[in-house]
Amino acid sequence: MQTKEFKIKWGMVIDIDKCTGCGACMVGCQVENNIAPMTKKDPYNYVQALTTDRDDAANKLRTLTWLTVYELSNGKTFPEHEVAYLPRPCMQCGNPACVPVCPVIATDKNEEGGIVSQIYPRCIGCRYCMAACPYHARYFNWWDPLWPEGMDKGLCPNASPRPRGVVEKCSFCHSRYLKAKDKVRAEGGDPMNLPDGAYTTACADICPTKAITFGDLNNPEHKVHDLAKSKNAFRLLEKLGLAPQVYYMSEREWVRKQGDNYNGNGGHGAPATNHG
Amino acid sequence: MSVARRAFIQMSVGATVGILFTPTVWTALDDVSIWTQNWPWIPTLKYGETASVPTVSKMCESGCAVKVRTVAGTAFGTEGNVDNPLSGGGICPLCANGVQTMYSPNRIKAPMLAGKEISWDEARTVVAEKLAAAGSKVAVISGDQTGTINEVFSALLASKGSDAFYAMPCEMQAADKAWTGLMGGSGQVGYDLENADAVLLAGADALESWGPTVANLKAFAANKSGKFIFAGPVQTRTAAVTSKWVPVPTEGMAAFTLGICYYVMQAGKSVPAADFEQFKAMVMSGYTPAKVEAATGVKADVMADVAKTLLAANNPVVVPAGSVAGAAAAFALNLLLGGAMTVLPEFGKAVDGAMSRSDMLQKDILQGVDADVLFIYEANPMYALPEQIKAGFTVAFDSLNTETTAAADLVLPTPHSFERFEDLASPYGVAAASYSLGAPISKPTVNAMSAGDFVLGLADLGFETFEEVVDAKVAAIGADKDELVGGAAYVLEETPDMSGVTLAASVLGKAAVPVKGTGAVALAPYTLLNVGTANQATTPNAPCTISNNQLIGDSMVVMMASVTAKKLGVGVGSKVKLSGGSGDCEALVQIYEGVLPGVVAAPLGMGHTVGDEFSKGKGDNVYKILTVSSEAATGTSTWAGSTVNVAKI
Amino acid sequence: MEERRTSKRCGGVLPFIIGFLATCVLGWAVIPGLFFEEVEQPVRFSHAIHVDDQGMECDSCHYFREDGTYAGFPTNEGCADCHAVDPAEAMEAIAEAGIDPTDYDAIMKAEIGAIEDNLASESEENKQAEREYVVKYLIQGKEVPWLNYQYQPDNVFFSHQAHAGLDIAELAAMKNELSSVVDASVFEEPAEQNCNLCHLKDIDKTDTPPAFERNVLSGYSKMTMKMWKCERCHALKGQPNACYTCHK
Secondary structure (H helix, E strand, O other): OOOOOOOOEEEEEEEHHHOOOOOHHHHHHHHHOOOOOOOOOOOOOOOHHHOOOOOOOOOOOOOOOOOEEEEEEOOOOOOOOOEEEEEEOOOOOOOOOOOOOOOOOOEEOOOOEOOOEEOHHHOOOOOHHHHHOOOOOEEEOOOOOOOOOOHHHOOOOOOOOOOOOOEEEOOOOHHHHHHHHHHHHHOOOOOOOOOOOOOOOHHHHHOOOOOEEEEEOOOOOOHHHHHOOOOOEEOOOHHHOOOOOEEEEOOOHHHHHHOOHHHOOOOOOOOOOOOO | OHHHHHHHHHHHHHHHHHHHOOOHHHHHHHHHHHHOOOOOOOOOOOOOOEEEEEEEEOOOOOOEEEEEEEEOOEEEEEEEOOOOOOOOOOOOOOHHHHHHHHOOOOEOOOOEEOOEEOOHHHHHHHHHHHHHHHOOOEEEEEOOOOOOHHHHHHHHHHHOOOOEEEEOOOHHHHHHHHHHHHOOOOOEEEEOOOOOOEEEEEEOOOOOOOOOHHHHHHHHHHOOOOEEEEEEOEOOHHHHHOOEEEEOOHHHHHHHHHHHHHHHHHOOOOOOOOOHHHHHHHHHHHOOHHHHHHHHOOOHHHHHHHHHHHHHOOOEEEEEOOOHHHHHHHHHHHHHHOOOEEEEOOOOOOOOOOOOHHHHOOOOHHHOEEEEEEEEEOOOHHHHOHHHEEEEEEEEEEOEOOHHHHHOOEEEEOOOHHHOOEEEEOOOEOOOEEEEEEOOOOOOOOOOOOHHHHHHOOOOOOOOOHHHHHHHHHHHHOOOHHHHHOOOOEEEOOOOOOOOOOOOHHHHHHHOOOOOOOOOEEEEEEOOOOOEOOOOEOOOOOHHHOOOOOEEOOEEEEEEOHHHHHHHOOOOOOEEEEEEOOEEEEEEEEEOOOEOOOEEEEEOOOOEOOOOOOOEOOOOOHHHHOOOEEEOOOOEEEOOOOEEEEEEO | OHHHHHHHHHOOOHHHHHHHHHHHHHHHHHHHHHOEEEEOOOOOOOHHHHHHHOOOOHHHHOEEOOOOOEEOOOOHHHHOOOOOOOHHHHHHHHHHOOOOOOOHHHHHHHOOHHHHOOOOOOOHHHHHHHHHHHHHHHOOOOOOOOOOOOOOOOOEOOOHHHHOOOOHHHHHHHOOOOOOOOOHHHHOOOOOOOHHHOOOOOHHHOOOOOOEEEEOOOOOEOOOOOHHHHHHHHHHOOOOOOHHHHEO
């Protein structure tokens, strides 16, 4: 399969050595993208006695966490134990596994910038893409979004609310890209050559340690360009050949190794035995 | 009949074919497909001019400098404030959900007397009567550590002849008791984490909940060459990014710190303090590496290693947490090292008769509060320490329903941080004195009144409104209100006189001895901001950020190393009862090898019985199983050294 | 037997043709109209008075903000620059007169000085429209819920900024290809600004804004541009038709 290349390639470099797993990025992401808090009771459901409760955040299989933080462990016992935290957005793969399986072209990678689009009104909720994505970056709306009373007054203008029955995922806060281009147009600049920082994601913005760096991987003037090439940089499951546009970096070797557990024994295809 | 029937069928077929030659069917199908995309219960968005308005958010303990994002004047989110040294662009997970909390249905809608809605005038009459009858038996518990609102409350107390001002137990209190109490210092201790080249976090999980968390994280990220070492019983989130984790039991932290002092003094470091010789003798005899190793289990060469790192640095700093003794030991070590510990002056007062910050931290809430009239300001003592509170008549000011407002006689709704004038002076831990201010961004969505305005109406404190108090504070500091409201912080690089500081040798020698309870395992409680703090429960969007190491389903999770689990006869997923203090908690066991053997780590901030569905009934309340013990030598109370018994259920 | 004869007489192709023609006529002439209901704008805003009489420019109200976003409808803040009724003063006067501030009719009848003295219109008809705006929206601090003829749903991101440079005169070369997208009459006398391409033609000359035609099924405007129209123009202009070019 061919990796789709564009002149602009939006990407992230996440420094795992700076991530404390505080969760601010996840909260910021939900606010930016109008992901409703998970609530059990539906006050508008007048036949509650006949129906089951909705899921709350306790059911991790049904939460919508476009960006989610994983805990990594080096697997050793006290006192050799080490721990690290890994935030996982959508990888915006160069060769996405989700796109070819979509029967209705609700998801595609066709825009300059290389962000994998997800068009909610088009999605029929078949979830093939979720099965295809090896990063578990896609989420199905099991429930209609329901903000506790009064909380839907303050919704972010950047993301359209999705009904139940559709798949959604991280879009690198795509509306911010459109707005950044408009701003540059208004200033007489070139929307195809945004300066570093003109377009960033909500998670990168809010991160207190700035562990997430966002920019154009193809633009040498953007920080991510060099960071992605640094010696400690790696990508998740690189061997699958999906060419993610999200890079990670860590000085810790065990973290880098876990980034591609198929490389566990020398990188020659034999899967590591301690899988899972 | 059959003729008509045949003609009718023919005509119907004609009509059907005919309609297909018009756009009707196709446009109707198109419209119906659009109709299926827009259900009335899916909210639509509001558009308009977007803006980012700087202000301060008081949901986390230290407070965050934030910008509230608005669209067409309506707030919808928060982001960091790059111009403010407390933020640098980042915010904490609690304040990241500030706007959603502002719109929460859990807001208190109107003043409530014994469960009945009353008017503000009635509320004022009731409180005035109770106050008149109480004489000087009035007390205040404040959950705010940095606001000028405390000046208003303490001045009210002073006008009644009372000094019963209580802070919720906090790191600032332990540090103040050590610094101004034991060591005779003045001002507030700070730590320049950004410019230090070696940082020993002696129990302070500075990168997840301790102190000005966001400012710490920012300093950590900006500090390219500094070596951070975390010492504590649990490999916390902080330890995940520091270069080293030194496992040290909580109750042994002071002894561990003195053990490092041993090596530092052995290397020839000294302080021109009056009791230096006494201090040196005390450490050299009582806290030799061998003795510390015996008392805390920390190997001598580990301490030697840490000491070497600190000694090799040009600008080292030690950051304590927990007990007063631990703080005093760390300050002594900092004085010996002469590094990046700073001392901040206190800003001038706005209200005559108000207490200084240090005075506000004197009273020990763990020893109990007893008053005829008790004001509780945005604190949740009925959740964190219910047994300590006794009052004839309780007035709770808060914006959200909590255990405390549920138990209070009179509940007075305050506007949310973003709906009022709110200020933030030098949160404990920052390197330099700073002052930030926020003006209201929107009108309260409920019938709320600023607590300051209400209290100023009870007694003549020289001001009519809290805004006037804030103006006076800004004037006393010498800052510019417009600049502050515009998002810039006022920073004062000035250090008070440090001469006359002692090393508290006589007290510390006794106070640093580890004291542990009698339970089977030590309890290491920890705070994660997305789980919540003593005063603020988790927020609407935060529950899905809470990991399986803290909460599974509705059950709290406690972590322990595999050796501890084996000793206790439990394994992953075992349901256990932890008993200690005056209560017990239920939890599920998780094996996490980053916990000192013999220790069980449990998250604080869960198990609420009042509040919204995001926190109520989620997990269990670890405050119930903390043991309050008195640090005899320092005359203070502490939760350090709490132990629990673990029973499988 | 009789029946069969009758059927021969009236049978055959005639009923089919009658049915066919009837629904064709209905389907082309009557039914399309039934899909839409006419809704009046909440306030009778006269572009003619503001533009011709007062000499205001289009971009006095419809302008680009500094961040490149477009201020579509004016807000009370902008309107109050000229309609200088002080909301606080007006509300006070209403309270003094003992009128419920939400009883609009009573307020309008009471001829409150704080409102009446600041109305700018001359004729009574225009004055009434202005009065309605002031009483129902301005002094209440409520924005006018203008109906957007070009309404697009939340999943569409339309950038006025990206389309600001489109030139009608230039596009006239493609007018045949664009005939199904843009009203051909737009190209007859190309206006200086390109608003007519998508917006109601010459709305700036209307005295009473035309009714908003709401689709009874979808709720969208009759003028809501469908995706294929956007795509056709994009394709003709060599612009990308990637999903995320316009969706969010």
